[in-house]
Amino acid sequence: MRELLEWQKKLQPDILEIMGKRYRILQYLRLMQPVGRRTLAVSLDLSERVLRTEVTFLKNQGLIMIHPSGMTLSDEGEALLEGMEPAMKIAFGLEDLEKQVAEVLNVEKVIVVSGDSDEYSWVKKELGRACVQQMKKQIAPGDIIAVAGGTTLAAVADMVSPSEKWKDAVFVPARGGLGEKVEIQSNTISSTMATKARAAYRLLHVPDQLSNETRTSLSLEPGIKELLALIRKAKIVIHGIGEAEIMADRRETSDGAVQQIKEKAAVGEAFGYYFDREGHIVHKERTIGLQLNDLNEAQTVITVAGGSSKAEAISAYMKYRPSNLLITDEGAAKAILNR
Amino acid sequence: MRELLEWQKKLQPDILEIMGKRYRILQYLRLMQPVGRRTLAVSLDLSERVLRTEVTFLKNQGLIMIHPSGMTLSDEGEALLEGMEPAMKIAFGLEDLEKQVAEVLNVEKVIVVSGDSDEYSWVKKELGRACVQQMKKQIAPGDIIAVAGGTTLAAVADMVSPSEKWKDAVFVPARGGLGEKVEIQSNTISSTMATKARAAYRLLHVPDQLSNETRTSLSLEPGIKELLALIRKAKIVIHGIGEAEIMADRRETSDGAVQQIKEKAAVGEAFGYYFDREGHIVHKERTIGLQLNDLNEAQTVITVAGGSSKAEAISAYMKYRPSNLLITDEGAAKAILNR
């Protein structure tokens, strides 16, 4: 297949461009449907007229449907999107990126979606979609899934849909509150996922700022204790990665901690842990739940993070503990390799 | 690969057209090089200007080279032509044709090249090329190859080139003269092939018209006898198929025979044997050499014949004895199926 694409490129160099354009339109449509022509045009950086020509074409091919309320992907369009994915990965060199990044970061498997979350917000949704797809591949009935917080994870939650795969799955938050807004807290996201998946979930109701003593005694409460045990038994752990400074700013981090984070040159954050360039933990938020050194070999850790700006943070975290699966985007992948 | 092509067709329906056009140009170039723009244009039924645009493009892609003496295929162009062949077969549905024809005619394997020899004379050369390619696949060192006559076989001979594959091969004519012009006689063709292949050959010097007695006694001559034994040991037998009437006209066939051929409604001819629609032998030219019932299971019989006009003849012959391999063209293949 790769060979065929190479020859095609020789014989018709713009084939990639055109096919790519149309594929992107469909891809975006899948995420945003139903959506209008103009909105679509600005999102994809195409002039309205061009987009229109393409849309008319795609309609004639039966790949999309046009309602007065917007455009939608037809079943065939969905099938195409799915069927062409491997080919497009090869065509756009994403497969190469995946292999290289996997090697550089020492991660088992890497998935790269095209685009850069920093540039287009919809790329994050693609990350989410890819993540859900992978989760479905990994999961077995009855598995416990621990979910961390963050905007990326929120995007993942958004893409979850009901399926047989989730049968008897239980979603649990990975850790207690970290001072984030409620929409992107571990708790919220895990319950959103569970609801969308029509699966069970458990909440971890713990106030954010607690003294060490209170936290310790809280952990011994029967309900909490049981949940903590559940979290430790999680088969799949899903989390994002943040840039250290941004995360510290966003959260109600104490001044002392912020100072420490800056002094020790932290670049990445995950699960409330802050890492420096070498992957050393320089600070950890105090909350109950999953502790990084609880992670064992039997668990599948899925990291999902994209955007070229997060490249350094991703590299840093992977030095501490390479995940089993990294889901990222083209922007981040390229930035990771160019260092 | 087939799936990819299907999707591509959906996303870009004219891809086939353009790729096909360029592929054909290269294909034709391979046969005719070095050749000028105008000659090429008329042969391919393209306007000069269009061909020119394409040629400029192909030059920029490094697929062809342009000399003052004409255009030539570059090494990369050759590689492309070879590399894309399977894909083009699928793209143009030739693979389907092959399977269908194989089933209808009960032939082990069918190769279909695109085009119709009746329309474009260069398609016959493609038949030749395909045949040589297949011969190289089949042959083992030291094999004896029996070659029949005819214009198609002459085209095959034209495409033979030296190769390790022909090591110790011996080319022999399948049968004695059949009243054809010397260029397309079995003898000539077999020696041409051998020369081009840098292999050995043996000639069968027998006058065309002989009485039965002379023929019999001639067959007992030591030299001839040995050669006849050689012919019967041939591992590979290559022959064409003709339309009965045309063949009878072309050869110095006796009036009686011509009448018989017409009366018994012969449609096809091969090896000097004439067949009716049902595959029954209605007449045989009298000459020494390979007799059809000499053919055994261990031999590989390669039939090469193209052009929609020959469809009936091909079908007829295959009813008598399905070959191991049929090499034909799109025109004939379609005509065979449409009866």
Add this chain to the structure above:
DNA sequence: TCTATATGGGACAAAAAGTGTCCCTGAGAG
């Protein structure tokens, strides 16, 4: 129920790309 907004589609001029047609110069074969 009404209104605001976003939808698809029509229309048309301007720009760009593609195409038909000639003509020129030069290399190579007879």
Add this chain to the structure above:
DNA sequence: CTCTCAGGGACACTTTTTGTCCCATATAGA
């Protein structure tokens, strides 16, 4: 030496693509 083929330049003409408005209408929210 001449004739025929080669590639390439030039240019008008046609077709396609693209940018820009505008309009009727379905839908959602007030």
